[in-house]
Amino acid sequence: MMYPHLFQEVKLGLKNLVLHGLRSLLTMLGMVFGVGSVIAMLAVGEGANQEALEQIRLLGSNNIIIHSAKPINEENKAKGRTFLSIYGLLYEDEHTIGDTFASVDRTVPVKIIRKEGRVGKRSQELRVVGTTPAWFELVRRPMVAGRPLLSRDMIKKANVVVLSESAAKKILAAGKTIGQKVRIGGSYYVVAGIVRNLASTGKTIKPLDQEMDGYIPITSMREHFGDVVVKRTAGSRLREKVELHQVIIQVRDINEVEAVARGISTMLGHFHKNADYRVEVPLALLRQAEATKRTFNIVLGSIAAISLLVGGIGIMNIMLASVTERTREIGIRRAIGAKRRQIITQFLIETAVLSSCGGLIGIAMGLFIPWLITLFAGLPTVVTTMSLVLSIGISLAVGIIFGLYPASRAAHLDPIQALRHE
Amino acid sequence: MNSRQQTTNSKTGTIIRLESVEKVYHVGNEDVRALAGVTTTIGYGSFWAIMGPSGSGKSTMLNLLGCLDQPTAGKYFFEDQDVNLLDDNGLSELRLRKLGFIFQSFNLIPQLTVKENIELPLFYLNWDPKTTAGRAADLAEMVGLGDRFHHRPMELSGGQQQRVAFARALANNPEVLLADEPTGNLDSTTSAQIMQLLVDLHKSGKTIIMVTHEHHLAAFAEKRLLMRDGRIDHIEA
Numbered sequence A: 001m002m003y004p005h006l007f008q009e010v011k012l013g014l015k016n017l018v019l020h021g022l023r024s025l026l027t028m029l030g031m032v033f034g035v036g037s038v039i040a041m042l043a044v045g046e047g048a049n050q051e052a053l054e055q056i057r058l059l060g061s062n063n064i065i066i067h068s069a070k071p072i073n074e075e076n077k078a079k080g081r082t083f084l085s086i087y088g089l090l091y092e093d094e095h096t097i098g099d100t101f102a103s104v105d106r107t108v109p110v111k112i113i114r115k116e117g118r119v120g121k122r123s124q125e126l127r128v129v130g131t132t133p134a135w136f137e138l139v140r141r142p143m144v145a146g147r148p149l150l151s152r153d154m155i156k157k158a159n160v161v162v163l164s165e166s167a168a169k170k171i172l173a174a175g176k177t178i179g180q181k182v183r184i185g186g187s188y189y190v191v192a193g194i195v196r197n198l199a200s201t202g203k204t205i206k207p208l209d210q211e212m213d214g215y216i217p218i219t220s221m222r223e224h225f226g227d228v229v230v231k232r233t234a235g236s237r238l239r240e241k242v243e244l245h246q247v248i249i250q251v252r253d254i255n256e257v258e259a260v261a262r263g264i265s266t267m268l269g270h271f272h273k274n275a276d277y278r279v280e281v282p283l284a285l286l287r288q289a290e291a292t293k294r295t296f297n298i299v300l301g302s303i304a305a306i307s308l309l310v311g312g313i314g315i316m317n318i319m320l321a322s323v324t325e326r327t328r329e330i331g332i333r334r335a336i337g338a339k340r341r342q343i344i345t346q347f348l349i350e351t352a353v354l355s356s357c358g359g360l361i362g363i364a365m366g367l368f369i370p371w372l373i374t375l376f377a378g379l380p381t382v383v384t385t386m387s388l389v390l391s392i393g394i395s396l397a398v399g400i401i402f403g404l405y406p407a408s409r410a411a412h413l414d415p416i417q418a419l420r421h422e
Numbered sequence B: 001m002n003s004r005q006q007t008t009n010s011k012t013g014t015i016i017r018l019e020s021v022e023k024v025y026h027v028g029n030e031d032v033r034a035l036a037g038v039t040t041t042i043g044y045g046s047f048w049a050i051m052g053p054s055g056s057g058k059s060t061m062l063n064l065l066g067c068l069d070q071p072t073a074g075k076y077f078f079e080d081q082d083v084n085l086l087d088d089n090g091l092s093e094l095r096l097r098k099l100g101f102i103f104q105s106f107n108l109i110p111q112l113t114v115k116e117n118i119e120l121p122l123f124y125l126n127w128d129p130k131t132t133a134g135r136a137a138d139l140a141e142m143v144g145l146g147d148r149f150h151h152r153p154m155e156l157s158g159g160q161q162q163r164v165a166f167a168r169a170l171a172n173n174p175e176v177l178l179a180d181e182p183t184g185n186l187d188s189t190t191s192a193q194i195m196q197l198l199v200d201l202h203k204s205g206k207t208i209i210m211v212t213h214e215h216h217l218a219a220f221a222e223k224r225l226l227m228r229d230g231r232i233d234h235i236e237a
């Protein structure tokens, strides 16, 4: 019924707000900061979350990673004497796992040692990874040059190495790349290929691939370096025999990952009584990260609710003051024939205009602050449409809910008394 | 108001009937009988002046007649409608369609221009927004304020403000114009201008009820109702 005049009502509402410019501005500030901080907080939260999820995804959500871990009692035995401690995953474990679980697609053994790689005068400590061609299928990182490891390298126990891009840059002379010989330990390895580094952004979870890597056939590594690693510490030589440092297991169906992980834990528990291994399930981490996100969102949501509540109370306060100040006006309108509903509408439109203006400025702020955070603190931020829709919706709702009481108080004033009001 | 626009009222008979109307205000433990049983009838197109000493209940009666207030006891019929039976919406509707008010203190809305103040009743009458400006301009012209159309009340003299109020009171083409000491805040020259507007309006057939203290102004009315202690003392024709 009021629609032909809705535009005029909004105009009148705006006029009243402009007329009390400073007051309206101060009222809106509550809304502005409420909405702005909600969007900004959610953007930071979402940014951190997406980064964590990305890191976990890089580990592969279909994968299970088993690490060799030095048991605590081995640690004690080794103190101060020359001692050979034997622990960790065995070559056999990899085969057993592959044979036992039908839903396992492939298993990848990983041996890791630290050795200096040298070409002429250039040298760099490398993380030398002894593995199989399957590693490259699992990691799926593009080759910069040459080729990955092949199964014939395995069979021939070939002295070939695939370098990570950054390792290649460090030790290979510019121009000459593939075919160069790198001295690792006592042997020379021919560079067969260069694989791209992982664009490392995160600091939270280490990606599979490290910066300075050299990948060699695991067969070749066994032949040249054996399974015993000698670590020299002050006054003692520490010798460790570890067959495999990691076994990466790829499961065909993501829904079976956790079941397989449990199965592997149980199985390994039988063979490794001294718990010298650790099972890592990226999917479980993913789930955990998602659960953390939910908690985080609840906390943020509560803060948001409180700040918007404060904004709402500010609006209510101002509208109550406005009602008192404009009692006479309300009386005049009522005398002319305005119905209560129309007075309510008038005041509600004013609060709606007020809170949506505040909401819009708040959104602008909510877009600007994350941008600043990314610019100056380097933190990733993601402003979701959801958070925009949510905050504008809530700010409008808050405006209307908190505007309702002052509006209805205005409408229920006795016309005569309202007219007499000074 | 030029007569081309204002439909001349040809209705006859009773427009307003009061039966033993009382209004009691409770102030603390005391009851103040502002109206102590008022019975009268007012005909279509008549011009009444309500007079009497201060506190005799003139404003109270006018507010009741204007449906701004409701009697404590007694009956009020407006065009045979029992006003006591109307709810708040019904009373608003009656004010909107049938009544116009002029107050001693003008009661214009300060934020609105002359135009917007005059348009206000049309706004609540749901007139098409395109047509309200023309109507408001005609009314402003009629009260001689065509050149002040976009001014705010603050920028006008008292007499000019009261003329805006007059224009606004007529915007809805009311059946009855109620005026509570319309010239109370004005000097004699401007009072005369307002009285002229009322006299012209009466000639066009509107019912006018005006509260005044001034005998020479009451002389313009057809009937003078004298109040004393909340009762009608006598009526002079």
Ligand SMILES: Nc1ncnc2c1ncn2[C@@H]1O[C@H](COP(=O)(O)OP(=O)(O)OP(=O)(O)O)[C@@H](O)[C@H]1O
Pocket (backbone or CB within 6 Å): B025, B026, B027, B032, B033, B034, B052, B053, B054, B055, B056, B057, B058, B059, B060, B061
């Ligand atoms: N809201 C109210 N509460 C209590 N008493 C009131 C109220 N309004 C009016 N009265 C009392 O009712 C009586 C009549 O008041 P009213 O305003 O009608 O007088 P009036 O004839 O208009 O006087 P004046 O010529 O001074 O305007 C007075 O005694 C007044 O004190």
Ligand SMILES: [Mg+2]
Pocket (backbone or CB within 6 Å): B058, B059, B060
């Ligand atoms: Mg009075």
